[in-house]
Amino acid sequence: MEKIPLGPMPYMSVMPTVLVGANVEGKPTYMTAAWATVACMEPPMVCVAVSKARYTAKGIDQNGTFSLNVPSVHQVIPTDYCGIVSGSREDKSGVFRSFYGKLGTAPLAEECPVNIECRLFSSVDCGSHILRVGEVVEVYADRSCTTDGKPDITKITPIVYAQHSYFGVGNPVGKAFSEGRKYRKA
Amino acid sequence: MEKIPLGPMPYMSVMPTVLVGANVEGKPTYMTAAWATVACMEPPMVCVAVSKARYTAKGIDQNGTFSLNVPSVHQVIPTDYCGIVSGSREDKSGVFRSFYGKLGTAPLAEECPVNIECRLFSSVDCGSHILRVGEVVEVYADRSCTTDGKPDITKITPIVYAQHSYFGVGNPVGKAFSEGRKYRKA
Numbered sequence: 001m002e003k004i005p006l007g008p009m010p011y012m013s014v015m016p017t018v019l020v021g022a023n024v025e026g027k028p029t030y031m032t033a034a035w036a037t038v039a040c041m042e043p044p045m046v047c048v049a050v051s052k053a054r055y056t057a058k059g060i061d062q063n064g065t066f067s068l069n070v071p072s073v074h075q076v077i078p079t080d081y082c083g084i085v086s087g088s089r090e091d092k093s094g095v096f097r098s099f100y101g102k103l104g105t106a107p108l109a110e111e112c113p114v115n116i117e118c119r120l121f122s123s124v125d126c127g128s129h130i131l132r133v134g135e136v137v138e139v140y141a142d143r144s145c146t147t148d149g150k151p152d153i154t155k156i157t158p159i160v161y162a163q164h165s166y167f168g169v170g171n172p173v174g175k176a177f178s179e180g181r182k183y184r185k186a
Numbered sequence: 187m188e189k190i191p192l193g194p195m196p197y198m199s200v201m202p203t204v205l206v207g208a209n210v211e212g213k214p215t216y217m218t219a220a221w222a223t224v225a226c227m228e229p230p231m232v233c234v235a236v237s238k239a240r241y242t243a244k245g246i247d248q249n250g251t252f253s254l255n256v257p258s259v260h261q262v263i264p265t266d267y268c269g270i271v272s273g274s275r276e277d278k279s280g281v282f283r284s285f286y287g288k289l290g291t292a293p294l295a296e297e298c299p300v301n302i303e304c305r306l307f308s309s310v311d312c313g314s315h316i317l318r319v320g321e322v323v324e325v326y327a328d329r330s331c332t333t334d335g336k337p338d339i340t341k342i343t344p345i346v347y348a349q350h351s352y353f354g355v356g357n358p359v360g361k362a363f364s365e366g367r368k369y370r371k372a
Contacts, residue, residue, distance in 0.1 A: 011232070013300065014355060016199045032362075038196040039315065042314040043312075044197075077360075081369035127228050127229050128228040131317075139194065143189075170356040182263050
């Protein structure tokens with residue numbers, strides 16, 4: 001196959017779509033983000049890249065807390081709205097109903113099926129963006145979106161983000177830590 | 187809706203499936219990872235959480251370089267194999283053909299449709315895992331997996347990772363920076 005160089009760019013194949021929640025001057029705001037993942041197993045941590053220019057960034061610094069909220073494919077419109085409009089221009093505190101968990105300052109979006117409450121662990125200044133690493137203090141879920149006490153993507157119907165578009169999750173193609181057993185060396 | 191706390195855990199709704207490549211003592215090895223995302227727009231950076239116990243971690247430290255390689259759904263078996271078997275026990279240098287780019291020490295898996303070549307920028311010790319932040323020095327793609335010079339997921343057919351299983355990308359549910367314009371305040 002023919003490989004071609006495409007130049008350096010911030011590429012990732014597929015990403016989650018989440019809403020980063022923070023209190024700015026005591027009021028909740030949410031911004032859409034896709035540059036998020038798990039950062040550590042033990043203690044459990046997640047991370048999200050947030051532009052320095054973002055209004056939500058102020059809230060993360062003010063409180064040392066933030067949340068990641070997982071919207072469903074049925075919430076594409078309010079989710080995308082939080083990525084278009086800045087909290088510095090428009091009050092986004094009413095886009096989702098907020099509730100608070102253990103930390104008291106990380107707003108959690110009630111309508112989102114899963115909410116991850118985080119205490120800021122580290123901020124890595126990368127340039128245009130600061131990578132926010134947060135220790136997960138609690139995960140909340142709608143009971144109706146869980147199976148055997150765990151979040152269930154068939155019920156959550158999360159949004160996959162790729163090349164400036166939103167997608168659902170596709171068909172299963174295999175179990176992890178299982179498919180590889182079929183591997184035979186050439 | 188009824189919210190229930192599920193306890194702190196390393197949760198993310200959906201994730202990419204990638205192969206982290208590094209040279210350990212001059213020889214390429216690949217490990218499967220899902221805890222990866224973009225870390226910065228400018229300069230372009232990506233990050234991936236790698237367990238301290240991983241053989242591949244040695245290579246990242248030895249060279250200060252690594253790669254993220256995007257396999258397709260047709261490569262689930264060799265991809266998952268690289269997550270089951272440790273490079274300390276089995277030589278994984280033959281699972282993929284390796285090529286090298288600008289840095290010379292970050293092996294890139296030729297069979298994977300997209301390859302991201304990285305220079306280590308920062309290592310954040312989170313506990314069980316170290317978050318490896320890398321500056322993207324080049325992105326390579328199979329010409330057949332691009333459209334107008336950009337990677338195209340309809341041709342790449344990347345693997346989505348969620349709750350210990352692999353999935354394809356599902357149906358489109360909207361364009362980013364567009365759907366939100368339909369939002370009307372309650």
